[in-house]
Amino acid sequence: MGYSAKKLIRLVDGMPAFPPSVYRILQLTSDINCEPKDLVRVIDHDPVLTLKLLQLVNSPYFGLSRQIGSIRQAVVFVGINTIKNLVLTIAPLEMLSRQGTDNRWMENLLAHAIGVGVIAKHLARRCGISEVEATDYFVAGLLHDIGKMALHRFKPEDYKDVLRLTKKKGVPLLEAEREIFGVDHAQVGAMLGDKWCLPVELVVSMEKHHDWNPNLSLLQDCVYAANLMAKRLRVGSSGNDTPENLPKELEQRFGAKIEELVGTLGDLSGEMNFTQILIHP
Amino acid sequence: MKVKFWGVRGSIPTPGPSTVKYGGNTTCIEVRTDDNDLIILDAGTGIFPLAMTLFPELPLTCHLFISHTHWDHIQGLPFFIPSFIPGNTLRIHGAYDPIDRRDIREILSGQLQYCYFPVREAELKARLEYVTLKERQTAQAGSATVSNILMNHPVLCFGYRIECNGKAVFFTGDHEQLYNIYAPEDPEHHEYEQYMTQKNQAIVEFIRGVDVLIADTSYTMEDYPAKKGWGHSTYDANIAMARAAGVRQVFFTHHEPTRGDAALEKVFQDAMDRHPRQPGDPEFALAREGLVFEL
Ligand SMILES: [Zn+2]
Numbered sequence A: 001m002g003y004s005a006k007k008l009i010r011l012v013d014g015m016p017a018f019p020p021s022v023y024r025i026l027q028l029t030s031d032i033n034c035e036p037k038d039l040v041r042v043i044d045h046d047p048v049l050t051l052k053l054l055q056l057v058n059s060p061y062f063g064l065s066r067q068i069g070s071i072r073q074a075v076v077f078v079g080i081n082t083i084k085n086l087v088l089t090i091a092p093l094e095m096l097s098r099q100g101t102d103n104r105w106m107e108n109l110l111a112h113a114i115g116v117g118v119i120a121k122h123l124a125r126r127c128g129i130s131e132v133e134a135t136d137y138f139v140a141g142l143l144h145d146i147g148k149m150a151l152h153r154f155k156p157e158d159y160k161d162v163l164r165l166t167k168k169k170g171v172p173l174l175e176a177e178r179e180i181f182g183v184d185h186a187q188v189g190a191m192l193g194d195k196w197c198l199p200v201e202l203v204v205s206m207e208k209h210h211d212w213n214p215n216l217s218l219l220q221d222c223v224y225a226a227n228l229m230a231k232r233l234r235v236g237s238s239g240n241d242t243p244e245n246l247p248k249e250l251e252q253r254f255g256a257k258i259e260e261l262v263g264t265l266g267d268l269s270g271e272m273n274f275t276q277i278l279i280h281p
Numbered sequence B: 001m002k003v004k005f006w007g008v009r010g011s012i013p014t015p016g017p018s019t020v021k022y023g024g025n026t027t028c029i030e031v032r033t034d035d036n037d038l039i040i041l042d043a044g045t046g047i048f049p050l051a052m053t054l055f056p057e058l059p060l061t062c063h064l065f066i067s068h069t070h071w072d073h074i075q076g077l078p079f080f081i082p083s084f085i086p087g088n089t090l091r092i093h094g095a096y097d098p099i100d101r102r103d104i105r106e107i108l109s110g111q112l113q114y115c116y117f118p119v120r121e122a123e124l125k126a127r128l129e130y131v132t133l134k135e136r137q138t139a140q141a142g143s144a145t146v147s148n149i150l151m152n153h154p155v156l157c158f159g160y161r162i163e164c165n166g167k168a169v170f171f172t173g174d175h176e177q178l179y180n181i182y183a184p185e186d187p188e189h190h191e192y193e194q195y196m197t198q199k200n201q202a203i204v205e206f207i208r209g210v211d212v213l214i215a216d217t218s219y220t221m222e223d224y225p226a227k228k229g230w231g232h233s234t235y236d237a238n239i240a241m242a243r244a245a246g247v248r249q250v251f252f253t254h255h256e257p258t259r260g261d262a263a264l265e266k267v268f269q270d271a272m273d274r275h276p277r278q279p280g281d282p283e284f285a286l287a288r289e290g291l292v293f294e295l
């Protein structure tokens, strides 16, 4: 069946814009000399971001000895640089949380996305990637399934049919999506990435996260592997949780088979919980 | 109590003919209680020469307090010889890093990854204990108690107050004097100023009455405008802080790596001339490698 090209364009156009405050923050912080007060002003105008920042600063992760009640107070007490880096961690998550997490399926999908982000970052560290760059891996993992969220948001009833086909008839998820929507979530993710002007590497990573080939970048490899690892660990649920092995080349790249790689992860719960706070207001 | 400086340089080690007098090692301070308990503040390259003096005391228990995990404050740690020798105990204290979401153990053992250092953490023979501190959490270090307060630096950074038998030392770690990010005409200026006052008062109260204040004094007034926001203080700001807190002795440390001995003494003298002695003033001095101060 499938939707016409025209309808698909409507789907992508109907997706919420990249939150403008997030855009502005990414822009501002890419300049090392950005004026602290400009950054504070952007946060100030975004109540959701403000709330999350305050929640975090007051969380045990910071372990402060006093309550912080405003962004400006937070800047004074923990320093502008720490606030800036905190905002950078939160900002990409904003895109996800503003997709809405109104039911169990979306909750599970979100947990899966966070898991993939956390694991991709772990793999990046394992490959000797610097802390700063490792954040890109986290974001890439986080966004890899955004196409699923978009399809679900566009026609929730139709997406239920996709899930039913997968569950009852064993049709692979991407095929079921193509059958019902005429397009799969990897393609939709890539279209959205384009629309949001995300970096090409990230867009390709969304497009190829089910379709590995040897020419992908390290970031794309990490997201691909992290997705399979999250499924093994049953972190959240992606809608297609059949365990798969890594391609031989990736086993070589990471120097381990998937079971061993999963074994190197240690306890992810701390990091998972931290990210959950970021997403749930 | 006794304080000995093993590293007084900021940012990067600076060996060479122009730093022979004050020394080129990065931050490391040895504090001994009256019972000879060993407390070490930060593990810059100065911790290596300190470690070389510890052999007669083995096996020992060492209480290490890390102000923050920038390189110049931890880069000597892998070379702290007692951690290779069985029987020793190393208790390492420090803050959680909420940005990378790692506790002090995860951050420091990351330093012992194979690509950085040939010995893995599991292969160290001493007993390693890690304590991730929250702000104002008190830790016992032998007969001393150590408490902390969050300072102002581009990563969570603790200033530590060590107390024993009625004597006290405070070490700022890296710290920049607070400044208002708003111009006086901005509507937010006043609100920000009030928070600054809160924070400043909290720090001054925390330091109040210590016998020794060891303060990050990287910059002169002339250096500062170009380095605002980098996380370090000036002579002038620390003189004011020491006066407000009523301390007895101040050591300026974290010397700028580009400043040789002669230049360092000059900027120190300039600062002293700018702030003539007042009654009740502390003694001011430059921290110097090897210098010992008895409280
Ligand atoms: Zn430093």
Ligand SMILES: [Zn+2]
Binding pocket: B068, B070, B153, B174, B231
């Ligand atoms: Zn520092």
